[in-house]
Amino acid sequence: MAKRKKQKKKSGKSGVWMKTRFSPEQRTSYRQGLGIVMLILSIFLLLSFGSSIHQFANDHSVVTSSNPDFSEVENLMGGVGAKLSHYFIEMRFGIGGAFALALAIGLVGLNFVRDSIVVSYFKIFKELLFFMTFSMVTSGVCRGHLMEISYPIDGRISASLFGQSGLFTYLIGFGGVIGLSVIITLAYVAHCLGLNVIKLIDGFFSLRWLPSLKKKEEADEEEVTFAETAFERDGINLSGEGQAVDGSSRETVDSKDTTLAVGGNIQDDTKTENPEKNPTTKEVEDNTSFEIVQKEKEEVKSSSSTPAAKKPSGDEYDPRKDLSKYAFPTVDLLADHGSGDVRVDEGELVKKKEQIVETLRDYKIEIESIRATVGPTVTLYEIVPTKGVRISKIKNLEDDIALSLAALGIRIIAPIPGKGTIGIEVPNAHKEVVSMRSVVASELFKNSNAALPVGLGKNIAGEYVVADLAKxxxxxxxxxxxQGKSVGINALLVSLLYKLHPSELKFVLVDPKKVELSLFNSIKHHYLAVLPGEEEPIITDVKKVVSTVNALCLEMDNRYDLLKKGRARNIKEYNAKFKKRQLNPENGHRFLPYIVLVIDEFADLIMTAGKEVETPIARLAQLARAIGIHLILATQRPSVNIITGIIKANFPARVSFKVTSKVDSRTILDAGGADQLIGRGDLLFSMGSEMVRIQCAFVDTPEVDEICRFIGDQQGYGEIFQLPEFKDKNEGGDKGSLSSDDMDPLLEEAARIVVGNQSGSTSMLQRRLKLGYNRAGRIMDQLEELGIVGPNMGSKPREVMYSSEQELEQYLLHRKQ
Known part of the structure; x- marks a missing residue:
């Protein structure tokens, strides 16, 4: 495990007074004001010291006179600058020590202004002490023994110790000027190389008389320690199967049965202390330990992501043989929209941490530690409350924490599944765009063994997430x-285009808006499937949608018959037998490609077609999994009348971008949280009982167009893949096709009454035939189906199609014959 700093109680009364007297925002403002003053003082001193080097002769006589006239001073900073230069350089530390002191003041001021530890205070003190000592020794030896210099580079302290009459003059006599110079040079080189002299001496002589210095050295080393994120340790595998783990920077490769794979730098427990990683643990003003975890930038290679297909043996059937020269799209067709380097200012993280702690303490909730995991869109603060704190108490403070942080999209996970912590997700000030290029080029995607791998994006830990649509x-x-729904559909389709050959995958695309999926029209001879006789592969007409989903049901039934004959349980086993030529094509067997049905704006279909489209879709969702037909439904209205219970029961995997209300979030995910997302590709992916927050991969329209053109310009199949022909029983039938078994016994009498009165009214049939409203309504519908009356016209009577009873009798006689 990574090192953790021991908590130290701060007993200083001034610090306690500051905490109780001022809020975190006020303390930050005071520190920043003091930091600005220190930066100005540092710049003033540096300019004064630099100017005194050139104007020493004149300024020295003015400053040291009994009645100085500062108007004659030539220092750039005037009389004050000349006086300070005289005091710090000539009277105290010399030129090197004075400059080191000015720089140290500037670094402390920079820490205050940034409200974070840019350079640790102990390191500033250590470097200041070393350079002041080194400069005084060097300047004292040089001016006192090696050369004559009029400018007081050594200062009075250095001259009294190392000058011609200094206390350490006997060292010169003992080792000579050259020997002392060599020792000084070696000391400087050792310091520049970062050698820990105290540790070396202690290792040889086991000295125990420098405990205070050793503690400071250890504190400096432990100021930045390293730890693993829970995502890096566990891998977040929702299917529960194992993943391949490498101790280096290699990503996780999903196993054979992995539904959702998460890639990252997964380290073994025995190799957690790695000084090149980014997680840091900081001890800030209070006693709560604070740990920051940031993902390193990953290099995106521009090589092709063509899957290495397993070459069949000489006797095996190769489905790719018809398009053997087909080339998969290259990564270069995708643009790099983001830098891939997730960086959040540590001062911002510490500030938000203090605000969270302050808010919880206002409600008398104490916490032990906080861990901040920085993601592309949000930062997850994992808090460990003290014993006795109820989780519901923290969960109810969601709005109060959002108010204190002045941020939208605050989400509390209480508790985080599989951990003893509570998660608070806070949006980053600067959000990273996750490009589709980086997902496709990742080792996790390229080495995926999934049947239908789809790249979703990056999770909170900055790790790529690749799911298997087949699972x-x-x-x-x-x-x-x-909110990114259409971009998400494009990302799923592009992922499949980068991994599967045209012989292995077919798309059925339904686009009621007519513009979202039109770009894929150019790959119709490679990847699209259509109804027989249809020329337009992208389905936009609602009537054709009904025929298409019913045709897919016929395809499903045909495939199940093939599986039954081939004695296979699923498409994977069936295709494996077909490749090994264990199934005879003369008996109707064929290689079965995966079929993915994509429906955009599902709500529009339900509103216009209703049960006609819902019933076959529900049937496909229930039965089509084993024979390789998979559905992707998208809607912007996740209400209960659109996403019914039958649909939800057969769609265990759900993706929700930002929705407008908590009711919509519970409808799509069976849980809240989707209404608190921040938009622009921020999504929640639910698979069973697990829910992961992901920043969706972004692929722009010109990129999709380039990929489709790249594929469309290659040789394709001569004919588009055709689905079975579906004939609607309600289409093409003759007028009066109602069977005699379905006809009401009073139908003919009702027809004579309607034609005799030349008025088609349900209420009239009720009165004349003494019927209830339901039966009279059914008789009227049957009269419409026979063509005796016209369609319903609201409150007006229906139009009668026969002008006399004689015409009606001829029609009824002809029907009986």
């Missing part, structure tokens, strides 16, 4: 307008 097996997406 989901269907995906339900929801999100308000403009």
């Amino acid at each position: 989901m097996p269907h995906l339900l997406m929801a999100g308000a307008t403009g």
Whole structure:
């Protein structure tokens, strides 16, 4: 495990007074004001000391006179600058020590202004002490023994110790000027190389008489310690299967049965102390330990991501043979939208940590430690409360914490599943764009063994997330307008285009808006499937959508018949037997590609088609998993009349972008939280009982166009992949196709009454035939189906299609015959 600093109680009364007297914002303002003053003082001293080097002769006589006239001073900073230069350089520390002191004041001021530890205070003190001592020794020896210099580079302290009549003159006589110069040079080189002299001496002689200095050295070494994130340690594998783990910077590779794989730098417990990683533990003003974890930038290589297909043996069938020269898209077709380097100011993290602690303490909630995991969009603060604190008490403070941080999208996870901590997700001030290029180029995606791998983006820990659509097996997406839903669909489709050959995958695309998926029209001879006789592969008409989903049901039934004949349980086993030529094509067997049905704006279909489209979609969702047909449904209205219980029951995998209300969040995810997302690709991915927050990969429209053109310009199949033909029983039938078994016994009598009165009214049938409203309404519907009356016209009577009873009798006689 990584080192942790021991907590130290601060007993200083001034610090306690500051905490109780002033709020964290006021303390920060006071520190920053003091830091600005120190920076100005540092710059003033540096300019004064630098100017005194050139104007020493004149300024020295003025400053040392009994009645100085500062108007004659030539120092750049005037009389005050000349006086300070005379005091610090000539009277005290010499030129080197004075400059070191001015720089030290500036570094302390910089820490105060940034409200963070840019350079540790102990390191500033240590370096100041060394350079002041080194400069005084060097200048004293040089001016007193080696050369004659009029400018007082050594200062009075150095001259009294190391000058011609200094106390250490006997060292010169003992070792000579050259020997002492060599010792000084070696000391300077050792310091520059960072050699710990105290540790070396202690290792040889086991000295125990420098405990205070050793403690400071250890504190300096432990100021930045290293730890692993829980995501790096556990890997977040929602399927529960193992993952390949490498102790170096290699990413996680999903195993055979992994549904959701998360890639990251996963370290072994025995190798956690690595000085090149970023997690840091800081002890700030209070007693709460604070740890910061940041993901390192990963290099994106521009090499092709063409999957290395397993070459079949000589006797095996190769489905890729028809398009053997097909080239997969390259990573260069995708743009790099983000730097990939997630960096958040440590001062900002410490400030938010203090605000969280202060808010909880206002409600008498004490915590033991906080761990900040920096992600591309949000930072997760994991807090460990003291014993006896109720989780519900912290959960109820969600709005108060959001108010104190002045941030939108605060989400509290109480508790984090599998951990003894409570998570608070706070949006970053500067959000990173996760480009699709980085996801496709990642080792996790390229080495994925999933049947249908889809790159979702990055999680809170900055690790890539790749899911298997075949294991989901269907995906339900929801999100308000403009929150990234269409970009998410494009990211899923692009992921599949980068991994699967046209012979292994077909898309059925339904786009009621007619513009979102039109770019994929150019790959119709490679990846798209259509109904027989249709020329337009992208389905936009609602009537054709009903025929298409019913055709997919026929395809599903045909495939199940093939699996039954081939004695296989799923598409994977069936295709494996077909490749080994264990199934005869003359008996109807064929290689089965995966089919992915994508429906954008599912709510529009439900509103216009209703049960006609809902029933076959529910049937596909229930049965189509084993034969390789998978569904992706997207809607911006996740209400209960759109996403019904039948749909939800068969879509265990769900993605929710930002929605407008808590009710919509519970409808899509069965939990709250989607209404607290911050938009622009921020999503929650739910798979079973696990829910992960992800920043969706961004792929722009020109990139999708480039990829589709790259594929479309290559040789494709001569004919587009065709689905089975579906014939609607309600289409193409003759007028009066109602069967005699379905006809009401009073139908003919009702027809004569309607034609005789030339008025088609349900209430009239009720009165004349003494019927209830329901039966009279059914008779009227049957009369409409037979073509005797026209369609319903609201409150007006229906139009009668026969002008006389004689015409009606001829029609009824003809129907009986």
